[in-house]
Amino acid sequence: MxxxxxxxxxxxxxxxxxxxxxxxxxxxxxxxxxxGDRYTSFEELKAHEKDSYNIDYHEEAGSDCLIFSPHGGRIEGGVSELVRAFNDDFSTYLFEGRKAENNSDLHITSTNFDEPLAMQKIKEHRYTIAFHGYSGDRPHTLVGGTDRRLAKAIVRSLKKSDFSAELVKVDGKFAGTDSENINNESQTGLSVQLEISTAQREDFFEDFSYKEREDTKTRKFYRYVRAVRKVLEDKC
CATH class of the missing domain: 1.20.5 (Single alpha-helices involved in coiled-coils or other helix-helix interfaces)
Incomplete structure (x- = not known):
C-alpha cells in the first residue's frame, strides 16, 4: 500500500x-x-520578413568572447556601430533591421531569439557580451548578465570614463539572467548584457540617423568602447 x-x-x-x-x-x-513583439521566433519572422533584415557574422580566431546583438540596424539605433567597433579583436554577430519603417516588427526578445547562426556561434564561444538599447531620456547604461564579476568590472570601467552606469539586480528588469536568454547559451553560460539608453546612444553620434551614424561617431563613442574593451581584453 x-x-x-x-x-x-x-x-x-x-x-x-x-x-x-x-x-x-x-x-x-x-x-x-x-x-509588442510581432514575432516570437525567427522562423515566424522569416516567413513574413524575407528581405527586411541582414545577418552579419565576423569570426576572429582565438576569441573566447562573442560580442553580439539581436537588435541591430534600425531596430535599436546605435547598437550595430558599437558591436562592429570590436571587430578587430573579437568575434561579432549582428541581426539588423533594414526596413524603411516599422523596424520594431523585427524585434524578438532575447529569450525567444533563435536565429540558427546566432545559436551556433554563441555555443562555439565561451562567453557572450550582448548590446541592447532601451528607451531613456538620460545617458545611462544598465549592466546585467550571469557573469556578475565581469558585469561589475564593466560598470566600474564605464564610471571611471565618466559614463553613468549601474549593475542590474539578478532578478531586475533587463537583468539578462534568464536561462532561456540566448545570451546564456555559451559554453560556460556566462554573459554580460549592456542595455544602453536612447540618450546615451544619441550622444555617440553627431547625426543619429541610420545612414549617417557610421561616419559621425563622437569622442564619447570611442571612449565608451575603450572602457568596455579594457575589461574584456583580460577575459577574452
Missing part, C-alpha cells in the same frame, strides 16, 4: 511540474504578445 501511495505521489509531482513548465512557457508567450 505504501509503495502504491509513493508511486502515485511521484506521478502527481511529475504532472504538476509539467503543468508548471507549460504555464511558464505560455505566460512568456502571452507576455511577449502583450509587450
Amino acid at each position: 505504501k509503495k502504491k501511495v509513493f508511486i502515485y505521489l511521484v506521478i502527481a509531482a511529475v504532472m504538476i511540474n509539467g503543468v508548471y513548465r507549460w504555464a511558464e512557457k505560455t505566460s512568456r508567450y502571452e507576455y511577449q504578445r502583450q509587450a
Whole structure:
C-alpha cells in the first residue's frame, strides 16, 4: 500500500511540474504578445520578413568572447556601430533591421531569439557580451548578465570614463539572467548584457540617423568602447 501511495505521489509531482513548465512557457508567450513583439521566433519572422533584415557574422580566431546583438540596424539605433567597433579583436554577430519603417516588427526578445547562426556561434564561444538599447531620456547604461564579476568590472570601467552606469539586480528588469536568454547559451553560460539608453546612444553620434551614424561617431563613442574593451581584453 505504501509503495502504491509513493508511486502515485511521484506521478502527481511529475504532472504538476509539467503543468508548471507549460504555464511558464505560455505566460512568456502571452507576455511577449502583450509587450509588442510581432514575432516570437525567427522562423515566424522569416516567413513574413524575407528581405527586411541582414545577418552579419565576423569570426576572429582565438576569441573566447562573442560580442553580439539581436537588435541591430534600425531596430535599436546605435547598437550595430558599437558591436562592429570590436571587430578587430573579437568575434561579432549582428541581426539588423533594414526596413524603411516599422523596424520594431523585427524585434524578438532575447529569450525567444533563435536565429540558427546566432545559436551556433554563441555555443562555439565561451562567453557572450550582448548590446541592447532601451528607451531613456538620460545617458545611462544598465549592466546585467550571469557573469556578475565581469558585469561589475564593466560598470566600474564605464564610471571611471565618466559614463553613468549601474549593475542590474539578478532578478531586475533587463537583468539578462534568464536561462532561456540566448545570451546564456555559451559554453560556460556566462554573459554580460549592456542595455544602453536612447540618450546615451544619441550622444555617440553627431547625426543619429541610420545612414549617417557610421561616419559621425563622437569622442564619447570611442571612449565608451575603450572602457568596455579594457575589461574584456583580460577575459577574452
